[in-house]
Amino acid sequence: MIRLSKPVQVLEWGEGTNTTNQRWEEIAKGRLSGKPKTVAGLTSIVIEVEGSINRKNEKNDYVKVMQQGEGMTPHSTSWGEVAMGTIKSVNNQSGKTLVTVEVTAAVKFSK
Numbered sequence: 001m002i003r004l005s006k007p008v009q010v011l012e013w014g015e016g017t018n019t020t021n022q023r024w025e026e027i028a029k030g031r032l033s034g035k036p037k038t039v040a041g042l043t044s045i046v047i048e049v050e051g052s053i054n055r056k057n058e059k060n061d062y063v064k065v066m067q068q069g070e071g072m073t074p075h076s077t078s079w080g081e082v083a084m085g086t087i088k089s090v091n092n093q094s095g096k097t098l099v100t101v102e103v104t105a106a107v108k109f110s111k
Contacts, residue, residue: 001070001108002082004032008047009066009079010099015057024064028053028099036109043107045083049097053090061086063101083107 009029016022030049037044045065064081071080085103092098 001110002032002036002045002065003067003070004035004109004111006067006070007031008082010047010049010053010101011064011066012055012057013060013062015059025056027055027063028097030097030099033098036107038107041104043083043085043103044088045085045101045103045107047099047101049099052097053099063087065101065103 007029008031009026011024012027014022014025028047028049030047033046033048036046047065063085065083065085066079067082068079069076070082074080083101083103084105085101088100088102090097090099
């Protein structure tokens with residue numbers, strides 16, 4: 001379940017040739033901007049990023065959205081996966097970076 005009030009991390013699959021140098025790496029940290037919108041089974045999540053997005057693997061647009069104490073790690077300080085999707089767009093508006101992630105799987109939201 002995605003909590004609208006909690007901060008989020010965005011991770012991308014690293015560019016590499018084996019499991020030592022190819023792993024999920026943080027590319028952005030921020031907060032959800034507004035309520036996610038679902039149209040025809042496709043949910044768009046907008047994340048307001050602190051600073052800029054630091055992508056290393058431009059070939060792959062798949063990302064994980066993580067929140068602390070959520071996903072498979074309930075009630076802990078660990079970050080857990082709450083959604084997985086593709087980056088639709090990265091926009092800079094009035095000094096803020098907005099990353100839109102499209103999620104095709106079913107997603108639940110809560111405050």
